[in-house]
Amino acid sequence: MISGMNGSSAAILVIGDEILSGKTAEVNAQMLIGELRDLGVALRRIVIISDDIDEVAIAVRELSARFDHVFTSGGVGPTHDDVTILGIARAFDRSVIRHTELQARLRAYFGANIDEARLRMADVPEGTQLIETPDLRWPVLACENVYILPGVPELFKRKFAAIRERFRVAPYFARAFYTLEDEFDIADRLREVATAHPQVAIGSYPNFSAPDYRVKLTLESKDGAAIQSASEALLALLDPAQIARVE
Amino acid sequence: MISGMNGSSAAILVIGDEILSGKTAEVNAQMLIGELRDLGVALRRIVIISDDIDEVAIAVRELSARFDHVFTSGGVGPTHDDVTILGIARAFDRSVIRHTELQARLRAYFGANIDEARLRMADVPEGTQLIETPDLRWPVLACENVYILPGVPELFKRKFAAIRERFRVAPYFARAFYTLEDEFDIADRLREVATAHPQVAIGSYPNFSAPDYRVKLTLESKDGAAIQSASEALLALLDPAQIARVE
Numbered sequence: 253m254i255s256g257m258n259g260s261s262a263a264i265l266v267i268g269d270e271i272l273s274g275k276t277a278e279v280n281a282q283m284l285i286g287e288l289r290d291l292g293v294a295l296r297r298i299v300i301i302s303d304d305i306d307e308v309a310i311a312v313r314e315l316s317a318r319f320d321h322v323f324t325s326g327g328v329g330p331t332h333d334d335v336t337i338l339g340i341a342r343a344f345d346r347s348v349i350r351h352t353e354l355q356a357r358l359r360a361y362f363g364a365n366i367d368e369a370r371l372r373m374a375d376v377p378e379g380t381q382l383i384e385t386p387d388l389r390w391p392v393l394a395c396e397n398v399y400i401l402p403g404v405p406e407l408f409k410r411k412f413a414a415i416r417e418r419f420r421v422a423p424y425f426a427r428a429f430y431t432l433e434d435e436f437d438i439a440d441r442l443r444e445v446a447t448a449h450p451q452v453a454i455g456s457y458p459n460f461s462a463p464d465y466r467v468k469l470t471l472e473s474k475d476g477a478a479i480q481s482a483s484e485a486l487l488a489l490l491d492p493a494q495i496a497r498v499e
Numbered sequence: 500m501i502s503g504m505n506g507s508s509a510a511i512l513v514i515g516d517e518i519l520s521g522k523t524a525e526v527n528a529q530m531l532i533g534e535l536r537d538l539g540v541a542l543r544r545i546v547i548i549s550d551d552i553d554e555v556a557i558a559v560r561e562l563s564a565r566f567d568h569v570f571t572s573g574g575v576g577p578t579h580d581d582v583t584i585l586g587i588a589r590a591f592d593r594s595v596i597r598h599t600e601l602q603a604r605l606r607a608y609f610g611a612n613i614d615e616a617r618l619r620m621a622d623v624p625e626g627t628q629l630i631e632t633p634d635l636r637w638p639v640l641a642c643e644n645v646y647i648l649p650g651v652p653e654l655f656k657r658k659f660a661a662i663r664e665r666f667r668v669a670p671y672f673a674r675a676f677y678t679l680e681d682e683f684d685i686a687d688r689l690r691e692v693a694t695a696h697p698q699v700a701i702g703s704y705p706n707f708s709a710p711d712y713r714v715k716l717t718l719e720s721k722d723g724a725a726i727q728s729a730s731e732a733l734l735a736l737l738d739p740a741q742i743a744r745v746e
């Protein structure tokens with residue numbers, strides 16, 4: 253299990269041919285990136301796969317074992333291309349069962365319109381938990397550490413918003429320096445600072461079209477003192493005349 | 500090896516903490532999705548990972564073995580967080596060597612400014628091929644079936660454009676039907692058509708906010724006759740009065 257430094261780790265699994273074929277732009281993972289950052293959760297991987305039971309099973313098994321939380325997007329409707337529930341069940345070697353309580357709620361909701369296609373929405377991997385919140389008519393389904401979210405963006409957003417606070421951990425601290433120095437020329441100095449401050453993630457991003465800087469340097473950590481110390485070390489090594497700005 | 504139906508398969512591996520932390524929006528994979536579709540290449544997976552040598556090695560080994568082409572984005576600069584070359588070398592159990600020809604070209608280009616940081620740009624996994632094109636000053640690097648592209652979007656785009664035609668295979672045919680019927684009500688009919696037409700990928704996408712339809716049904720195949728046959732079968736099963744439009 254890979255946990256975030258002083259916190260928790262996460263992966264996002266997007267299931268959908270429509271994303272890989274370019275018919276639909278991916279927005280759910282994009283949205284979740286910012287949400288997880290805000291919550292202090294270290295997002296470690298995003299995987300986008302097709303609507304295939306084995307692909308889902310393999311990905312879920314690996315991500316669930318390696319990270320604290322896994323969020324899936326898509327593949328939970330009633331049609332033949334909705335294979336997320338089957339894939340998750342296969343990942344954990346569990347049966348798919350018709351959940352008694354979900355079934356009762358579907359019958360109450362649909363009344364005379366209930367049929368087999370609608371009842372299939374009560375089919376879940378054995379042992380799935382229902383997470384109830386005041387804001388949602390239907391619970392969020394969780395199987396082990398895998399949170400099963402719908403692909404329709406409005407629903408994905410609403411469901412995640414309802415459960416987001418349960419994932420909050422200590423926040424990240426971040427600094428950014430913009431320099432006019434060339435990335436080649438600062439590479440060795442950066443490496444020195446990075447090696448001396450293992451608790452700080454230091455990134456270097458050249459930009460060939462920005463008018464006012466050449467390289468953006470980012471520092472991130474959950475340890476405020478470490479980031480302050482790394483910032484000072486970096487500032488001492490950079491040419492002060494070439495620093496365009498600091499954030 | 501998973502190949503696309505009558506064609507070739509691909510995966511995209513994006514390497515970058517800046518994407519997972521939300522500092523930078525992901526645009527390279529987004530762009531490549533459309534390019535690969537246009538080329539007839541079946542994109543089967545997108546993976547986004549952090550700047551970690553082992554993560555790169557594990558992902559490259561798996562993707563390279565399973566798909567025809569792998570495109571990496573990012574992690575190829577001179578700084579400590581650029582680990583793509585090391586990761587690819589580790590994936591294939593190869594040494595990183597300083598490429599003689601690349602080294603000579605770097606020396607010619609940088610002249611008196613050449614130094615160790617700049618010479619590191621000639622370090623590649625042993626056996627790496629240089630793909631030269633008339634449009635590029637520097638070749639695209641390919642190690643086995645892995646094409647190593649830079650993370651800076653302008654460069655990523657330019658480098659892929661220079662090599663794109665080598666990947667072109669037979670095109671996809673696509674149709675789309677928009678219906679006012681409820682997805683629950685057409686699920687069984689859809690499944691019937693999907694089962695009878697295994698060569699056609701049929702997708703069903705509900706939309707709860709569109710004013711003029713409830714479900715978009717998509718058909719895709721490389722077999723024009725198969726898609727025509729599946730379209731006819733689907734039209735025969737859908738309620739014609741509820742079809743909003745056809746594309």
